[in-house]
Amino acid sequence: MDLNRFQQQLKGTSDAARPLPPVDKWDPPFCGDINLTIALDGRWFYEGSPIGRISLVRLFASVLKREGDNYYLVTPVEKVGIKVEDTPFLITEWHKKDDTLVLVTQTGDEIPLTSSAQLELRTPPPAISDDKATPIPYICVRRNLWARLHQNTYYQLLSHANEAHTQQAEGGDITRFTIRSGQQEFVIGEVAD
Template identity: 30%
Template sequence: MMNNEHNEPNPTKKVAFSDDKNLMGIAQYLKDAQPGHKRSIPPLEHWHPKHCGKMDLTVKANGEWWHEGQLVKRQSLIELFSTVLWKEGHTFYLKTPVEQIEIEVEDEPLFVNQVDQVDIEGKTYLQLTTTTQDLVIVDEQHPIFMREYEGELRPYVHVRFGLNALIQRAAFFHLIELGSLQENAEGDAILSLKSGDLLLQLGT
């Protein structure tokens, strides 16, 4: 139910990247592969490129992207690269049809900053929007869960291809408003949320 429309690039197009894995070269390739200005998620699961080393690109735990020691300030560029994020095991990559380049991700590479409720076929679902314009309908395949990061319990939602999104503080407060807080037998706070037929109970 997610916004994951596929768009296949021209398979005959050949691209040669420089040895330093030039970020702008990849960006130009991705722009050429996507017609118009419509954002789409390519069918990364069908691509089997060679591994081509590591790029000096880091997605910080606070959502910032850094390339070769410089903060990436162009949101349009971040949104473009987010469409080709890929994860194998505990390793993150930028993936194109011809190359798979390792990057560093401190926690998770996607970040939810908006929470809405939408009606689908007579049922009310939670819809989460990321800072890179992913729309995620919370369901059995895309659940919200809690996980510890550096001693802090944080909320996440599964998005795609093994990638999760951190639900940012303001968005999580909105989720609390949409749910109900109770205490369990141990005195811990439990947040109950409903999305369609899915009932979630999250320890906070």
């Protein structure tokens, strides 16, 4: 698979003024894997070298598709497999718009946090997990594609979080850290006391 040919197939499919391509409706034949990796830190690598052009990364991110545990870049005519070390997106910024928390990925996607289905606490991979394997927030960006909060972003949100202590039915206490977005409370962390 030639990455340049793949890029040519995508010309005109995505830019800032257009909606995302309808990759869920595309079902092209699988053409094999390419040596493209999305690393734990959110950087995209091709043939072991970082892809430095953010416009190219954004283009490829717009045609990213997940099927089961596998990730693909798709065009209307072909589908190629890529490797994702944890999640394809990393939340690197956040801001408030009115009373809604808006999370921003390394590719510029903005995700207003409005539904409990958008956030899950998951244990990150061992390479970035603490000794206790503490779950951290993962955010659904779109189409079953998730993002992990960058450590700095997570700590910033924790500094704005409310803290509540709860006694568990099976014994022991737990401390939950919550943030408010819109009319909902979201749990962004919990630790056993």
